[in-house]
Amino acid sequence: MTYLNVRTPEQIRASVEAEKRSPEARRYDVTRYFRPSVAVDLVVFTATKNQLQVMLVERKDWPFKGRWALPGGFVREHEGLMAAAKRELEEETGVSDVYLEQLRAFGDPERDPRTRVITVAHYALILSERLRMKASGDAGQVRWWSIYELPELAFDHDLILDLALTRLRSQIMSSRVAFRLLPEKFTLTEIQKLYEIILGKTLDKRNFRKKILSAGVVIETDETILKGRHRPARLFRFNPEMEQ
Amino acid sequence: MTYLNVRTPEQIRASVEAEKRSPEARRYDVTRYFRPSVAVDLVVFTATKNQLQVMLVERKDWPFKGRWALPGGFVREHEGLMAAAKRELEEETGVSDVYLEQLRAFGDPERDPRTRVITVAHYALILSERLRMKASGDAGQVRWWSIYELPELAFDHDLILDLALTRLRSQIMSSRVAFRLLPEKFTLTEIQKLYEIILGKTLDKRNFRKKILSAGVVIETDETILKGRHRPARLFRFNPEMEQ
């Protein structure tokens, strides 16, 4: 969309500094309006044990003692939404470079019984092997739950999870996000298993391979891997040119 | 997604009332965290004069005097995000039942030079004939702009508009949103013109008709309309069963 004039971060920052100290600033004080708390919540998916799993934390704080919820927390004053989500995820898991994408904001006035909290939901994909989960802050235990055997969730987190799952499934076939859930080198059967876990249905082996290979998203390596008394499988890696 | 347990609004409200007055409430006061201002912004599209047009308001308030921006405003204390967007749109245009959908939240800490404002962007589709735009509140003039001849926009509204346009174009072929931009009865040529305006390219008449008719989204009426010295056109109406 080249016909839209997008201001650079430098231009924005310059105007901020120039205008913030203007004598007119006080007259138009927007902070007089109602200000809600703003949080970020994360739907963190991983695929293990033939199940698509989602990360939940057990809340210890009032009024949720013992209820499970999505990891998340409040946005800080000088922090973007994505940055807040990244920080919360790292605090909870110790992992820093993950695939993160915003879903949308949830702002029902009664979604949080404590006070008005608007939350911006994100979803993340993560290799479970990289994880070393730790409890932190107000949160108690952190663990993976199969999406087919979920506990009752706090707030409107069931709605958020539902949306995240729908989004993940609709993106998986048309984009390359699934490769965020795979190690550097993998077999075609491993990718297929992953797709089957995410979509919740079996796929035809020949059609799947044809599609993956003709899409050019994987590159054949000259390595094979042997996992049992049968023919060894060829290893592939993701084609970095297909990042889009 | 039947395996997710979604709480009903009644259940949520009940727990709110039960828990809000608990003696523990004060100990876990979440309002001690930083609270930004939260706004909703609207990308309102219409199609007229062979152009896709977007509604912009001229700001009179500091520090934007004379700059154009998307219509929008702050979310109130007991108001959902969609409700806030609807209210702002009605204040600005007098029109109440429009198609509205959330895009996503924009929260760059420096997107607003006055203070930290997180905005939840929405897009709307509206029949321009129904409009009676009025200036209101802090806003000056309101008018339609062709998406191909836009002024420089305030804030990050160029980014938001860009996203809305991309979303509209990708939804138009797979969903029924386009019919929100048409009167009750219309000719097939009128729909085609609308699609061409939105997508910014010409379409093949025979293929377009084949697709629209076989999708079952329109119902033939027994009326025709005569607009010039040529064969009269058949009028169709939207099939309400295809709402999805």
Added chain:
DNA sequence: ACAAAAGTGTTGAGAGTACACCCATGC
């Protein structure tokens, strides 16, 4: 030799695309 997963092609159906002429009307 056999168990177990890896690997490999063809066919039919449906969707999308390209393309050109007759029809009904007002003037």
Added chain:
DNA sequence: GCATGGGTGTACTCTCAACACTTTTGT
């Protein structure tokens, strides 16, 4: 009768889905 937009069908290509047997290894 002619100008103007309304209305119609066919052929090709490409994508998707269904479907079964051979290969390579360890034991």
